[in-house]
Amino acid sequence: MTRRRRERTRGDLYEEVTARIIAQMEEGTVPWVQPWTSKGPGSPALGLPQNAATRRPYSGINILLLWGAAQEQERESQLWLTFKQALALGGAVRKGEKGTTIVYADRFTPQREKQKAEESGGAAREVAFLKRYTVFHVDQCDGLPDDAVTGRVPLPPRQIEPDAERLIEATGADFRVGGDRAYYVPSQDFIQVPPQAAFRDQINYYRTCFHELGHWTGHATRLARDLTTNFGTKDYAREELVAEMASAFLCAEMGIVPTVRHADYLASWLDILREDKRAIFRAASLASKAADFVLAFRTPQETDQRAA
Structure with a gap:
């Protein structure tokens, strides 16, 4: 992928997520509150979204994306994982299931920047990048072990x-x-x-x-x-x-x-x-x-x- 294409994809992803959140807010829906405004069947459990394989909580914008997805899909837990993680746990995503897009943001130093820094004696410039990932809710999988699909017990x-x-x-x-x-x-x-x-x-x-x-x-x-x-x-x-x-x-x-x-x-x-x-x-x-x-x-x- 060329640098220009990477930048366009990254920009599109920023725009896509921001546009979705703006649309929700314009309709009177606050994405960090909305998942629990309805307490009917299918209302998501309280808590931060977690990766079902590692039990690590998701962070940043992914919290809002997964809270929104849990509400839209009427998921009752906050457990998600990738296609490969489902396979590694002995399960599989069911055929035809649609995944949920989340993002991974980080920074790296291109080789050309390292070379410039060596030549000039200055600091190498880091470049930010944003990458799409697809995750699936544990309800979209078969064959996962019990401890991967069991959500947190709510506090009394x-x-x-x-x-x-x-x-x-x-x-x-x-x-x-x-x-x-x-x-x-x-x-x-x-x-x-x-x-x-x-x-x-x-x-x-x-x-x-x-x-x-x-x-x-x-x-x-x-x-x-x-x-x-x-x-x-x-x-x-x-x-x-x-x-x-x-x-x-x-x-x-x-x-x-x-x-x-x-x-x-x-x-x-x-x-x-x-x-x-x-x-x-x-x-x-x-x-x-x-x-x-x-x-x-x-x-x-x-x-x-x-x-x-």
Whole structure:
């Protein structure tokens, strides 16, 4: 494949995914919330999508793509794998089944750039690439072992809030409870949230805490995102988009149905996505890293329990 063709394919894929998400949002569907707005038969199980062969969670834009596919296909678990992985496990994708496209993004250094760097003594320039992959839901396969098709056992309702409490406390974030607004102050590195009793739905306290923890991960001592943006700017809206998706990823992982915490930014987010076909990829990647940063504070026992 020529360089020009690779660039065109990569660009088309950015455009294809972004156009799909814009269309969903224009119809009033928020892709990081929608999978659980219906609780009827076929509603996807809460949690991040996982690879059924490796049990590794998918990340970034692939979370949104697979959540959307699980909803559209009425899948009740979040387990996916490639054609070859199904064969390696002793199973097979059923004839006629249609796969779901996900992406793999990375960077590499072309040989010509390495040569230029050697000749000039400078740094070699890396080139980003985006590649399509096709995965299938375990329901589309036959002959897979039981442990490959068994989804995660949902937490009992009585355990969801204690688990969320423990995770919030484990982060060591400076939470200050009081007032009637929720916000994060980067310059002083603290989170302010209203008392839980102030929330009409108690579970919204945890959704709000996770949203603010999403911002908290961007501090210079953590993931070092730019948190100096002014309210009302596009950069501010971009950070809100990261925190919104980070909260959704955290909520889903902790057994809490995600919701949109700042619906008033929907128009701004749509503007950002329309202007930049890579924006949703960047935001989803940063949100995934933020969620992983917070979830890393769980004990190994808690992680194993949720993966069981």
